[in-house]
Amino acid sequence: MSKLVSISKRKFLLRDVALEFFFLDGTSFLITCMNKTVRNNLFNQLHSKISAKLSDVELEDALKLASLQKVTPVMDSNKFSTKLISALTSGTDLTFSSITKKWRKGELSNFHYLILVNTIAGRTFNDLTQYPVFPHVIADYESEILNLSDxxxxxxxxxxxxxxGEARANRFKERYEASIEMSPDTPPFHYGxxxxxxxxxxxxxxxxxxxxxxxxxxxxxxxxxxxxxxxxxxxxxxxxxxxxxxxxxxxxxxxxxxxxxxxxxxxxxxxxxxxxxxxxxxxxxxxxxxxxxxxxxxxxxxxxxxxxxxxxxxxxxxxxxxxxxxxxxxxx
Missing domain, CATH: 1.10.1540.10 (BEACH domain)
Structure with a gap:
């Protein structure tokens, strides 16, 4: 308990019965409960006893390290997000909007900002059904040289x-319109x-x-x-x-x-x-x-x-x- 800085309610396998624990050293783990009531009671009991907090120095060190890791993929992403999530929920002056401002100013890498956004949204490395999602950014997998200025x-x-692509988008649009006509009582969809x-x-x-x-x-x-x-x-x-x-x-x-x-x-x-x-x-x-x-x-x-x-x-x-x-x- 002396190292616990934050607890967040989580879903596990699409059931709202889990808790994720974040600790001072950057580690985290997820537990599941029998039902939502048990989970909520456990959350209330433990949340009121949290006393550990990240220091301003620890947080600043995490942000500085994140800003330096723009290319070299060596940092433990889960531990980094743990420190930021802990700071966001442990009474510091840091807020998600201030982190976003740091990102917009170039003080936080795109990679680590995405890790943070995923974690805030409830995605976690501890659940395959809610694993962090990252975008495809490259569309060229055929050239001998990758031209990042193009x-x-x-x-x-x-x-x-x-x-x-327009042709692909039109195919899914047709599916969406067809689903409206065929199943008027069912919400229409583009993707199955x-x-x-x-x-x-x-x-x-x-x-x-x-x-x-x-x-x-x-x-x-x-x-x-x-x-x-x-x-x-x-x-x-x-x-x-x-x-x-x-x-x-x-x-x-x-x-x-x-x-x-x-x-x-x-x-x-x-x-x-x-x-x-x-x-x-x-x-x-x-x-x-x-x-x-x-x-x-x-x-x-x-x-x-x-x-x-x-x-x-x-x-x-x-x-x-x-x-x-x-x-x-x-x-x-």
């Missing part, structure tokens, strides 16, 4: 993955799938423990057909932005800081593609030069680029803000 290199951050789910997260992280166990649990104990696995970055982009009408997935934070998730270091047998090619490490775009580390660094550079910095708020409004529901969502 706007054509980037996706349209004001549109969801289902609307990347989500941009983030436990299956999406585990499919990205399938080469790592313990995520492979979660994937197998969701998949009935065996790997899916090799052609449906995450085996190519370019293929995953084409599927979610152009080719697949049931695929509108976004990315996860690991694309911007963890090269290990791209390597089959555990030698799992994922089978062969239809052309006979065995699935092993993830196939990288030419501009990565075959290196997972270079890929992640380039992804991080793109995330922190002037173009993304100028347009990231549009994606945040779409996923977390006022464009996620209602008429604004229909228009997009």
């Amino acid at each position: 706007p054509k290199t980037f996706r349209d951050l004001s549109k969801p993955m289902g609307a990347q 799938t989500h941009y983030s789910s436990a299956m999406i997260v585990t499919s990205y992280l399938i080469r790592l423990h313990p995520f492979v166990q979660s994937y197998l649990l969701l998949q009935g104990g065996k790997f899916d057909h090799a052609d449906r696995l995450f085996y190519s970055v370019a293929k995953a982009w084409k599927s979610s932005s152009k080719e697949n009408g049931t695929d509108v997935r976004e990315l996860i934070p690991e694309f911007y800081y963890l090269p290990e998730f791209l390597v089959n270091s555990n030698n799992f047998n994922f089978g062969n593609l239809q052309d006979g090619t065995p699935v092993n490490d993830v196939e990288l775009p030419p501009w990565a030069n075959g290196s997972p580390l270079i890929f992640v660094e380039k992804m991080r550079q793109a995330l922190e680029s002037p173009y993304v910095s100028a347009n990231l708020h549009k994606w945040i409004d779409l996923v977390f803000g006022f464009n996620q529901r209602g008429e604004n969502a229909v228009k997009r």
